[in-house]
Amino acid sequence: MLKKWMLISVSLILILVVLTGCGARSTDQNTDSSNTDKSEDVDTNTKDSEPATETLKKEEVIVIKFSHVVAEDTPKGQAANMFKELAEKYTDGRVEVEVFPNSQLYNDDDVLAAVQQNNVQLAAPSTSKVSKLFPQWTIFDFPFAFEDVASVQAAMESEEIGGKLFKMLTDQDLLGLAMWDNGFKQMTLDDHPLYMPEDFEGQQFRVMSSKVLEAQFESVDAVPTPMPFSEVYSALEQGVINGQENTLSNIYSKKFHEVQRYMTISNHGYLGYAVITNDKFWNGLPDNIREQLQKALNETTQWVRENGERLNQENLDKIIADDMLEEIHYLTNEQKQAWIDVMNVVYEEYEDEVGADLINAVKELRDN
Ligand code: LMR
Numbered sequence: 001m002l003k004k005w006m007l008i009s010v011s012l013i014l015i016l017v018v019l020t021g022c023g024a025r026s027t028d029q030n031t032d033s034s035n036t037d038k039s040e041d042v043d044t045n046t047k048d049s050e051p052a053t054e055t056l057k058k059e060e061v062i063v064i065k066f067s068h069v070v071a072e073d074t075p076k077g078q079a080a081n082m083f084k085e086l087a088e089k090y091t092d093g094r095v096e097v098e099v100f101p102n103s104q105l106y107n108d109d110d111v112l113a114a115v116q117q118n119n120v121q122l123a124a125p126s127t128s129k130v131s132k133l134f135p136q137w138t139i140f141d142f143p144f145a146f147e148d149v150a151s152v153q154a155a156m157e158s159e160e161i162g163g164k165l166f167k168m169l170t171d172q173d174l175l176g177l178a179m180w181d182n183g184f185k186q187m188t189l190d191d192h193p194l195y196m197p198e199d200f201e202g203q204q205f206r207v208m209s210s211k212v213l214e215a216q217f218e219s220v221d222a223v224p225t226p227m228p229f230s231e232v233y234s235a236l237e238q239g240v241i242n243g244q245e246n247t248l249s250n251i252y253s254k255k256f257h258e259v260q261r262y263m264t265i266s267n268h269g270y271l272g273y274a275v276i277t278n279d280k281f282w283n284g285l286p287d288n289i290r291e292q293l294q295k296a297l298n299e300t301t302q303w304v305r306e307n308g309e310r311l312n313q314e315n316l317d318k319i320i321a322d323d324m325l326e327e328i329h330y331l332t333n334e335q336k337q338a339w340i341d342v343m344n345v346v347y348e349e350y351e352d353e354v355g356a357d358l359i360n361a362v363k364e365l366r367d368n
Contacts, residue, residue, distance in 0.1 A: 062289065064097045066122040067105040067114065069229045071253035075182050075308040076124055076273055077101050079300050086296035091289055097122075103230040109209055115278050116173045124180055124273040127165075128210035134168050138350070139358045141212040143219075143268050143343040144336075149181065149309050151365050152270050160361040165274075175279035177294070178301045181308035182247045184267035188260040189243035190236070193329050195264070197342040206232050206244040211353070213245075215346045216269070220339075229254075236260060247271050252315040261326045263319070268339060275301075 066084070070076050084097035100106075106114050108125040112133060115123050131138035139145075139161065146152045156162040156179040166176035187194050189203060200220035207213040207224045217224040225241050229250075235241045236259040244256060245268075251257055275297065282290065320328065331339070351359055 060094060062091075062095045062285070064095060064122055064293075065100065065105070065120040066097055066124075067100045067111050067120045068124055069103040069108050069111075070101065070250060072101050074249040074253050075304050075311050076180060077253075078307075078311070079180055079304040080124070082303060083296055083300040086299055087293050090292035090296050094289060095293065103228070107228040107230055109228050112174065112276070115276055118278045118281050121281050122177075122275065122277055124275045126182075126208055127179075127272055127274055128208040128213060130165075130169075130274050130276070131210050131212070133172060133174075134165070135211065135353045136168065136355055136358055137165055137274070138210045138212040139165070139354055139362060140270055140272060141210045141216070142350075142359070142362065143216050143346060144340050145362050145366060146270050147366060149183070152272060153181070153305060155362060155365055156272065158361065158365075161358060161365075164358065169274075169276065170279055173279055175277050175282050176274055177277055177282075178275040178297050180273040180275055180301060180304045182249065182271045182273065183308050183312035185245045185247055185269045185271050186251065187243065187245050187264045187266050187268070188251065188256060188325075189262050189264075190239075190260050191242055191262075193262040193264065193327055194243075194266075195329065195331075195335055196338055203243050204241045206235060206241045212346060212350050213269075215349055216343055219343045219345050232256065233259065245269065248312040248315040248319065252318050257319045257322065258324050262329070263325050263327075264329045264331055265316075266331045266336070266339070268343075 066080055068076055068080055080099045084099050087095050087097050108129045111123040111125055114120045127137050127140040162179060169176045197220045200222040204223045204225055205217050206227045209226045214224040227235060232244055233254050236256060347359060
């Protein structure tokens, strides 16, 4: 008797399994053939719900989680929102982009692992932070490597620099889709104004996770302290560090100028982003969806290229209007040369790690 019941139960379960499998195949476009190991991805990237008719509609929505660390009114914050709007429009709602700003989901330091595991599908960490996995990416961190935004963008576009950096990402299940601008970094300090290299001595500066940025501060006898972006404000407020470098939009939107007394407009380094996805996820998307997403991304990249500088300038105006800093100093040409003379040592120190070819390509851009 017992055996008979067991047989009936097993048969019923088998029938149910077969029926459920058919439903998933007929509705879910997100799980096409190249996503071989994506049983988990299907769950994260499509929306399930009851009852069955609802499920049919919602399973067609591909969810892209986009995690970043900055405020929404910054170049990256605005670009992420613009991408969401365009992506959803161009795919007629087949794709839903969920943007998580302000480190709500991940810090930039752990977001790459989250992309590798397909827990988020898009991230745009600063190029400095990509150097944790690929030291060559720290090429954008060399002090005074770029004269202006046009030369940074030329580097991002060039095969010898941007192309080469993108190629290596696939070794670790990542795919580079675009590079986005923020802008040039400025120095702030609480203790005293920064004019000459010796003014850095003994001061503790927060840095992003990049060996070259650490070396930059060591070259002027300062103490670099790597720290996630989300912790900088309270570390400055509590005096754990007394200075930092960042773009004007990051300084203003995170109120760093309210807990610092001096800012030097030095334009000594650039902060830009790599827009990165999981390569299996991206290549597993239906072709037409991927094309529309790429179109949305290209338009967003174009927008951020044209507007990053303007947004940073507007943030400088806001910092000035706030009148919280005791002094905003514009580095003179002589002071700039003094910084360059001392910081140049970083190029030699990191030539082996980053590669002479990349460094020479950047120098060539700068000198032409
Ligand atoms: C930082 O950590 O200072 C920046 O990477 C923040 C950002 O993403 O602009």
